[in-house]
Amino acid sequence: MVVKRRLNCGGFDFSSIPKAPRSTRRKVSTTERDDDVDSHITAFDLLASLAGKLLEESESSSSTSSTYGGDDSQEDHLLAGKMIKLEQVEDVYNNNKLASKSPSEITSETSLRIPSDCVLEQTPVSDCKRALDLKPLESGGITEETGVVNVGAGFEQGEATNGLMITDTISLKDPSHESVHRDGSKLVCRDDDENYCKYYKFSDKSYRPMTRVGHRRITKKSMVIKYGRAVVPRSKCFKDTRTDGCLKALYRKRKLCYGYNQWKHESVRRKRRLCDKGWVVYSDGGGGLSSESVTNSPVKGESGTLSVYILMLCYLTGLVLIFSHAMWCSLLFAVKLSIKSFRIPELFIEVPGTATVGSLKRTVMEAVTALLGDGIRIGVLVQGKKVRDDKSTLSQTGLSCRENLDNLGFTLEPGSSENPVISMPTDSTNLSERSAASSPALDSRSPFLLQDAHHVINIGTCVENSQELVPYQIDITADERQQQPSSDSRAIVPVPPMEPDALAIVPLKEKPKRTELSQRRTRRPFSVTEVESLVHAVEELGTGRWRDVKLRSFGDASHRTYVDLKDKWKTLVHTASISPQQRRGEPVPQELLDRVLAAHRHWSQHQVKQNGKHQAAATMVVESGAFM
DNA sequence: CTTAGGG
DNA sequence: CCCTAAG
Incomplete structure (x- = not known):
């Protein structure tokens, strides 16, 4: 907080720098940000x-x-x-x-x-x-x-x-x-x-x-x-x-x-x-x-x-x-x-x-x-x-x-x-x-x-x-x-x-531990079954449709939000990419992890293709415009 | 509300 | 899991 404020002093809030790929994210005015606080x-x-x-x-x-x-x-x-x-x-x-x-x-x-x-x-x-x-x-x-x-x-x-x-x-x-x-x-x-x-x-x-x-x-x-x-x-x-x-x-x-x-x-x-x-x-x-x-x-x-x-x-x-x-x-x-x-x-x-x-x-x-x-x-x-x-x-x-x-x-x-x-x-x-x-x-x-x-x-x-x-x-x-x-x-x-x-x-600024007013949800590790379900849904629906994934495979699990699923997928991909020795928690069958990686690659490619198409289309437009 | 991504 | 930006 302090740092943030100091940064703000310069007239620019670094914290408002858009996060990576979302280049279109709007910048929030510094004052607003500051005032926010x-x-x-x-x-x-x-x-x-x-x-x-x-x-x-x-x-x-x-x-x-x-x-x-x-x-x-x-x-x-x-x-x-x-x-x-x-x-x-x-x-x-x-x-x-x-x-x-x-x-x-x-x-x-x-x-x-x-x-x-x-x-x-x-x-x-x-x-x-x-x-x-x-x-x-x-x-x-x-x-x-x-x-x-x-x-x-x-x-x-x-x-x-x-x-x-x-x-x-x-x-x-x-x-x-x-x-x-x-x-x-x-x-x-x-x-x-x-x-x-x-x-x-x-x-x-x-x-x-x-x-x-x-x-x-x-x-x-x-x-x-x-x-x-x-x-x-x-x-x-x-x-x-x-x-x-x-x-x-x-x-x-x-x-x-x-x-x-x-x-x-x-x-x-x-x-x-x-x-x-x-x-x-x-x-x-x-x-x-x-x-x-x-x-x-x-x-x-x-x-x-x-x-x-x-x-x-x-x-x-x-x-x-x-x-x-x-x-x-x-x-x-x-x-x-x-x-x-x-x-x-x-x-x-x-x-x-x-x-x-x-x-x-x-x-x-x-x-x-x-x-x-x-x-x-x-x-x-x-x-x-x-x-x-x-x-x-x-x-x-x-x-x-x-x-x-x-x-x-x-x-x-x-x-x-x-x-x-x-x-x-x-x-x-x-x-x-x-x-x-x-x-x-x-x-x-x-x-x-x-x-x-x-x-x-x-x-x-x-x-x-x-x-x-x-x-x-x-x-x-x-x-x-x-x-x-x-x-x-x-x-x-x-x-x-x-x-x-x-x-x-x-010091007052010492942040008190969470009061129960802002309690973290209790951690609920995904079971292998859940992982299986998740993997299956993602295989079909791809990444980026977490709401659908949620509805399809966790429709009745109110404690699993689509953000949770998205996060879980993220960690699954990570887990799959590291050595088994580095993994923690209940082991996920390698078979599932393989599928995770496969799906990940697949849908990543898919996304690249989509982007490529857009890119190509855009290029076409530009070029056609240039030649006109 | 959803999605994406960093923390 | 949380938070937040951004669509």
Whole structure:
């Protein structure tokens, strides 16, 4: 992947060189190819980008006083933005209801409103041709450009009064939403097979969408992260997102998505049966997390690995959240049901039980720093209590015990004391302080119980309380919508179980083994009988008619596709051409191999003849033309 | 969807 | 077996 990308940098994608004889293969445009990989824009990408934008604005505004329309308080919002409010007000997120709803029925709106009155707006669309652009928004006396971004799940203006607010509600957005191009910036939203597909492009340089954690190519002004399986070429969509052209360009890829997605969904369904608690997160091949299919994290069962999910909304505005697997699952489940795919950075950290708290901090910090830049202090929480003794080992703090790892948490504290601390306790004791409904949604041991959709997660403004960890507030209420950010701590991080082993940060780019979502078919060696059947069919039909071969000799063997037969023939030819000593597996009778070679020669000749005929015919035409 | 060919 | 290009 890396290589590929690098090659692309030269403006030419070597990987797109046509394969041998198929000289007529079309070359795929490099951009398309590249986008293929990276196009998967995510809700959080957008958040991230917006954050970057905001940062820039804040930087300029902080030096030039308020440039946001003269309202100083607006600026305060930005600079002091320390509150995240996650709010759900309708019950669509209820497990049961959700399950019974088709994606198009699930409409969720979430709004991110920052401290500069930028609104990130997401609106689920059933119409795949919907496109969204950045557009100016005249609100709150804001004169600066305000981004309105539609990425599929709906961010709606919330009542930002004192900071950053993410309000997650569920409602239908006006479908007549109009997109406006601004300075060439363009944001595209369309429905894919999974109903949501997001692309975007910010021509505005302040938007720096790409970040590669694994490669340490991290742009401070944005975050996002890693792109696994690409979905659709993005470039084409930029050209004209609303024309058939775009859809056409996507056609091919979408088709390819079909089988995969369908199958994947089937797998997911199976998964869900297995895990009746709900959805879980899985890490896709790209190392990021995809909510497309939320399944068991591969981390599970992998020893010595801590998994830390970082949701970097606006770290530059003081917001950094780190989630454990469990917590993240909850959040995912709660928030992004309609966000079909976004990826977040994920850190896998391996630590032995003999490691000290200090080393754990360093490890985490290293990882976090890679993502967020430096100047961050890491705190370690066990059972919600800060472990201050850096010299104590994890074992001593009980952290080598699997169960306790569920209660491991981290605090992220900016190095500078005037900055807020982010903290989010994870143990059930703290959780029990929640409001009446007290759904254990964030209990890492049962992270998927956001059945009560009416919940509010408040991560209050942090007034650094360096003395004690202030429990974060997670309120899950049945009906209340108003929640006051009463906590002064921010941050969070329950951590999934692990078996400490080594101390290392596993590079994200390291491709995880196949999840069962992309399981290889089990190998099913051809029997001699099958080979016989295959040889016989090829003798009659020749090579190049694999579908016919399949129908004729393997019509009822659904596990043998024509591609399989073609492949088998290929290997048979190879097998026949090598010495018996070099052959492996169940021996194929020499008689059959002889027939294979004979048929191979025959049909090869046949093909040559055909080509020769064509060639001759063509030559004739040319010559006759020349003589005319 | 099929075919061809590389991995 | 998988993946992908290309017809």
